[in-house]
Amino acid sequence: AQKVTQAQTEISVVEKEDVTLDCVYETRDTTYYLFWYKQPPSGELVFLIRRNSFDEQNEISGRYSWNFQKSTSSFNFTITASQVVDSAVYFCALSEGEYSTLTFGKGTMLLVSP
Amino acid sequence: EPEVTQTPSHQVTQMGQEVILRCVPISNHLYFYWYRQILGQKVEFLVSFYNNEISEKSEIFDDQFSVERPDGSNFTLKIRSTKLEDSAMYFCASSEDLGDEQFFGPGTRLTVL
Numbered sequence: 001a002q003k004v005t006q007a008q009t010e011i012s013v014v015e016k017e018d019v020t021l022d023c024v025y026e027t028r029d030t031t032y033y034l035f036w037y038k039q040p041p042s043g044e045l046v047f048l049i050r051r052n053s054f055d056e057q058n059e060i061s062g063r064y065s066w067n068f069q070k071s072t073s074s075f076n077f078t079i080t081a082s083q084v085v086d087s088a089v090y091f092c093a094l095s096e097g098e099y100s101t102l103t104f105g106k107g108t109m110l111l112v113s114p
Numbered sequence: 115e116p117e118v119t120q121t122p123s124h125q126v127t128q129m130g131q132e133v134i135l136r137c138v139p140i141s142n143h144l145y146f147y148w149y150r151q152i153l154g155q156k157v158e159f160l161v162s163f164y165n166n167e168i169s170e171k172s173e174i175f176d177d178q179f180s181v182e183r184p185d186g187s188n189f190t191l192k193i194r195s196t197k198l199e200d201s202a203m204y205f206c207a208s209s210e211d212l213g214d215e216q217f218f219g220p221g222t223r224l225t226v227l
Contacts, residue, residue, distance in 0.1 A: 033213045035215065035216075037218075043203065043220070043221055043223075044218065044219075044220045044221065045157070045205060045207075045218035045221075046218075047215050047216070047217060047218070050214070050215045052213070091156070091157060093157075095213060099170060099212075100145055100147070100162050100164075100169065100170065100209065100212050100213065100216075101159045101162060101170050101172075102147075102149070102157075102159060102216060103159070104156045104157040104158070105156065106155070106156045107156055
């Protein structure tokens with residue numbers, strides 16, 4: 001069975017701090033996909049990134065970066081120089097190769113104060 | 115930029131009533147999904163739909179639930195006899211292919227009284 005663990009329930013930082021959100025996953029499949037979604041206070045789910053299990057290259061997009069490590073089954077998300085607008089709940093999710101189901105973690109609420 | 119749309123944004127209903135939640139997926143997408151999120155909790159998968167039939171469903175998706183693609187654009191979720199515990203935000207999503215990123219609609223907040 002697939003499982004996603006986001007151990008950090010809530011993180012509070014001050015603007016301009018860097019912050020890393022942890023995600024650990026479990027799957028028996030060799031082909032799988034990992035995702036991060038952002039849920040701002042308005043409630044919608046915003047897609048941030050998708051990674052397949054064969055691509056361990058880290059990715060950077062502006063202030064966002066992702067560190068995928070198969071050896072530790074982790075897919076961590078770092079926000080550099082956080083801003084108040086980054087305040088949201090961030091969900092890590094997993095889907096296995098031949099299935100489309102997204103299994104979400106419980107989410108990490110990030111609060112960035114000015 | 116194409117997006118998934120959902121109507122209504124908020125639905126209030128009495129326990130035992132039927133509700134239909136509507137979604138318009140992104141036009142060239144082939145896979146459609148419903149998820150729900152009980153307030154303050156994680157997002158849970160309900161059902162996926164491809165080629166006019168259900169491809170996967172979760173334990174939550176029991177006989178009270180059904181999905182339909184009545185025409186070329188709409189994708190609906192019906193709850194036949196709502197219960198208090200069905201109160202949640204219901205998200206529709208679509209993807210172009212299996213394993214692709216799923217784009218979510220803004221959600222319908224269902225309140226069952």
